[in-house]
Amino acid sequence: DSGVTQTPKHLITATGQRVTLRCSPRSGDLSVYWYQQSLDQGLQFLIQYYNGEERAKGNILERFSAQQFPDLHSELNLSSLELGDSALYFCASSPYLRGDDTEAFFGQGTRLTVV
Amino acid sequence: QQPVQSPQAVILREGEDAVINCSSSKALYSVHWYRQKHGEAPVFLMILLKGGEQKGHEKISASFNEKKQQSSLYLTASQLSYSGTYFCGTPRLHNNAGNMLTFGGGTRLMVKP
Numbered sequence: 001d002s003g004v005t006q007t008p009k010h011l012i013t014a015t016g017q018r019v020t021l022r023c024s025p026r027s028g029d030l031s032v033y034w035y036q037q038s039l040d041q042g043l044q045f046l047i048q049y050y051n052g053e054e055r056a057k058g059n060i061l062e063r064f065s066a067q068q069f070p071d072l073h074s075e076l077n078l079s080s081l082e083l084g085d086s087a088l089y090f091c092a093s094s095p096y097l098r099g100d101d102t103e104a105f106f107g108q109g110t111r112l113t114v115v
Numbered sequence: 116q117q118p119v120q121s122p123q124a125v126i127l128r129e130g131e132d133a134v135i136n137c138s139s140s141k142a143l144y145s146v147h148w149y150r151q152k153h154g155e156a157p158v159f160l161m162i163l164l165k166g167g168e169q170k171g172h173e174k175i176s177a178s179f180n181e182k183k184q185q186s187s188l189y190l191t192a193s194q195l196s197y198s199g200t201y202f203c204g205t206p207r208l209h210n211n212a213g214n215m216l217t218f219g220g221g222t223r224l225m226v227k228p
Contacts, residue, residue, distance in 0.1 A: 002156060031214075033216065035218075041220075042117070042202065042218050042219065042220045042221050043157065043202060043218040045215050045216065045217055045218075048214060048215065055214075056214060056215045058215055058217075088154075090156065090157070097214065098206075098208065098214050099206065099214045099216070100144050100145050100206035100208070100214055100216075101144075101145055101162060101164055101170070102162075103147070103159040103162060103170070104147075104159070104216060105159070106149075106156040106157045106158070107156060108155070108156050109155075109156060
């Protein structure tokens with residue numbers, strides 16, 4: 001158990017809908033990262049939040065947004081969903097802003113299926 | 116830009132060795148290695164830092180050539196539990212001081228009895 005909790009584990013929704021994925025980082029971790037993993041593909045970095053502020057952004061679609069709350073949990077909002085958005089969405093956390101010499105701890109992921 | 120991993124897939128018998136390579140077109144401060152079982156979360160293996168420092172939890176060896184911007188993961192005397200997809204990650208500092216840990220496409224390793 002990494003200590004990172006993601007909910008829900010599975011989500012099935014229709015095209016055009018909006019969903020919210022939730023992540024609770026490990027106790028004490030201030031950085032939260034979101035990744036998208038499409039079927040049998042690599043991990044695509046979406047966005048990083050640190051202590052409530054957006055700090056790094058990858059190739060995240062404009063239809064996607066995220067935020068980190070004062071209690072440090074984070075939510076990833078996906079709107080106007082398309083079939084191609086079906087993927088595993090992972091959240092990871094680490095203690096520091098940079099984290100280039102620190103391991104990240106991954107949650108179990110949310111499997112999103114858009115039908 | 117994401118790092119490039121090779122090979123894309125490896126099939127081994129128990130006890131055999133394998134090497135997984137990771138290269139980057141950009142200068143590296145560190146290289147991170149993770150292993151992912153199918154449908155599960157990636158699990159940290161090790162970090163290799165400039166200057167030779169390594170941080171890791173498992174008895175896996177790796178190298179980091181800063182000049183060549185390459186890293187290699189050495190899996191010796193492989194066990195069935197080594198099966199999974201291995202990802203290397205290279206951190207890239209963002210303008211806003213954040214950190215994009217960008218992963219390669221992965222190397223699928225299957226160890227057979």
